[in-house]
Amino acid sequence: AAPAEGMRVLTYAMALDKARAWLEIADEAGAEAHSLIPEAGPMARLVERLPSLAAVRAQGPIVVIDLGHARTDVVVVHGGRAIYARALARAGKHLTEAVARQWRLGWPEAEQAKHTDGFVASTAMPATSKAWARVSEVMTAELNPLARELRQTLAACRAKTGAVPAGALLVGGGSRLRGLPTWLGEQLGLPIVTIADGDAALLTGPKLAGQVGVEGGALALGMVIDAEAARPLLDLRQGPLAHEVDLTFLRTKAVALSAAVVAITAAATISAWVHHAALRKAQRVLDERLAIESTEEFGDPKTADEILSSASGQVAGAVSPLPKMTAWDTLLDISNRMPAHDKITLDVDTIDIDPSKILFKGTAMTPDEVDAIEAALKAQVPNEQPCYVEVNRGATQQVGDKRQFEFTIKPACM
Template sequence: MHRLLGIDAGKSVVRAALIRTTYRRVFVEALGEASISDAGSEAEAIRAAVGLVRPDGAAIALSGERSFYRRLELPAAAQKEVENVLGFELEATVPFEMEDAVFDYRLLRRPPGAEALPIFAAAARADDVRERIAVVKEALGFEPERVALGAVALANLEAVMPELTASGAGATAPIAILDLDQLTSEIVILAGGEPVFARTLSRGTAGLPDTAPALARELRQTLAAWRNLGGEPLAGLYLVGGGTVVQGAELFLSTQLGVAVLPLPPPRVEGLTPEQAAALPRFAKALGLALGLTPKTKGFNLRRGVLEAERSYPFLREKIPILAGLGTVIALSFGFSIVAELRTLDAERELLLASLATASRDVLGEETSDPDKARELLEQGPGAADEDPMPRVDAFDVMVQLSKAVPKEITHDVVELDVNRGHVTLQGVVPSVSDAQIIADHMKEHRCFRDVKIARTSQYVQGKHKYVLELDLKCEDKKKKKTGADSADSAAAGAPERPEGSR
């Protein structure tokens, strides 16, 4: 949810619209209006129109009198470098150096079969844009997020007034929105909901009805300029701004321009009171500026380049209290998380030590919660001095010894090798019986092979004999240290120990 503020600061009146946006919904919170002459200055008028609200973002517009609109066409190959190329193209059409200017642009729909890239661009002096930023900061204490341009901001009304995309007169016919103010007038033409043409007039409602013919003449010249660019006839014209309260304005404009003046469509917004709904045409530009702060904006933003960079540090300074508060909350949350984790680990450690004490008492016969002591008891515990339970010799050792026992000059084939409970039965094929005996003799050399013998031999094929070799796997036990009593008994017996197998 965001609270967005649009400030329509004209030459005589300041109008402000505060909206609140959620997912696909827009709420109008407040509409404010203040006269600059009554307030004493533009900044005071802005402060009076806005009140004490603190929005998440604000937008203000630069008058079209201090900006330049341009319709350009670039080669399609320059589409990826439009911003770089466009600066050079605009420099030849504006009366100031581009180093002192800022500009923005919109890519228009390319007609079918067209090779050129149509562009609607706007440029202004950077100092004029800074002045708009400064007046908002002076009035409200913060800088605007966006500096729009003239009546182009009215194109954002399409987000809450879908009827502006195409009027009932034709689905593809363009429409115009005329912002008729007291001293100036601004007009924007929309085709398919996109701004394609804009102009600022030096006449407004001041001096009516005497100045009505001059105003009508300038409007006709504006529409003629649009037609000269290849624009289609307008399907209708919507009147907004302070001129909406002038009696007979719709009839006069419709007669002089030959275009139907249509009532502004009711907006798809919530929270709009009947009084606000009746005043909404006067606040249309302020509403469009506020909607321009949403992601789907259709206007220009002159806060670009150096002006965008200038915004960074003041913006951060404005957010320092919020950032400091958030940092404090994060640090406290992290501290609480660490303390809770340490307490959990301490509780888990106490539980593991208690389990160790119980296990050492039941298994090792001595209760201890010291891991080092428990490891020492485990090494000294029952069976610590016993032999490794793993077998000292297995089938793999038999195969290794067999490979060593077969001489290189003897061709030997293994038919079957069976190792079962320490007894080995080997069936092999050799050229002669004597070769089998040689292999058997070599197998006896292993210290863990006992009772190696050839059980039987038989004729296998011509020139080959099959033999069956049997043996037992049994390694010599480690000699245990004899106690003093055993040594005494041995000495008393007077019989020296004889090695196993001696005769």
């Protein structure tokens, strides 16, 4: 199905009381939490970092299924960004409860039995005995509702975004249940990928790769990768929960900082004084040389201002060597003077411009058009000096169906 029209926005919300409780837990542990990061951002970073997902990433979006203890988080990632997310109430604790009911075990014993003897049979991995088949029946009874909700989630994602996952990444503590990746792949019709040994070595380093359960800590590893960026993809610590930087440590550095400021100011002052003294010395040398040179030239010592003022008075009435109009300005002026194209049909053959004479040759359709061109050249702009003192019209000849003309113009503004 095609995605819905308009802009799609992925949002997360969290109760303030719950957020404050998490921040208090971090404070009690001696950690300063700068951000509250939901699942989508870290999982998007994790998908982009895992080498084992390279082939699936090239085929399309990837759905991350984080099977935890109390809930299952689902995040669809495409192009390095989370485009759809949902939290499901079904998770690992329901499997533990089923084991406890079936074999009448306490919670710790049931949890241990789930991890050591839990098994889910599938077509590709069938049960090898009646005992294993019974274990699989108990597990499957609790996993079927989860598979149904996962299929509904993928259908909702396809309806809202148009994204169809090409594969799934299964993480979380519940992902360690034997046979679960194969069974879940058959239920969803998707290839299921788990974190491989090579992925673990890349994420935690070779020393820790065999010592930690990477699949159970996938969210934490994704948060570390997300924190490497300048800003997390999603951060709930905003508004009343915004992180405030504690600058009390500056008080302990106040004396050192003050001393540094004083030292820098003193160094800048000394440097400025040295440069100023050098400039004053150079000024005195120039004044002495100017006095000697002006005495030889004018008979009396003069300052720079006196020499400049006397020189400007002598040349005030001189004609500037710069032209009032260049050849380009003249060409533009002639073009602007010509009548509109709906009044004349003008073809210019030659415009030869020099300071003493302008030669303008071309053709028009009728003698009246030639007269209009002559009138335009002779027209004077009000309150401005005439730039064409003479406009002489040469002989006009009939060339085909056109009239050939020639004007010789004497410029006064060049």
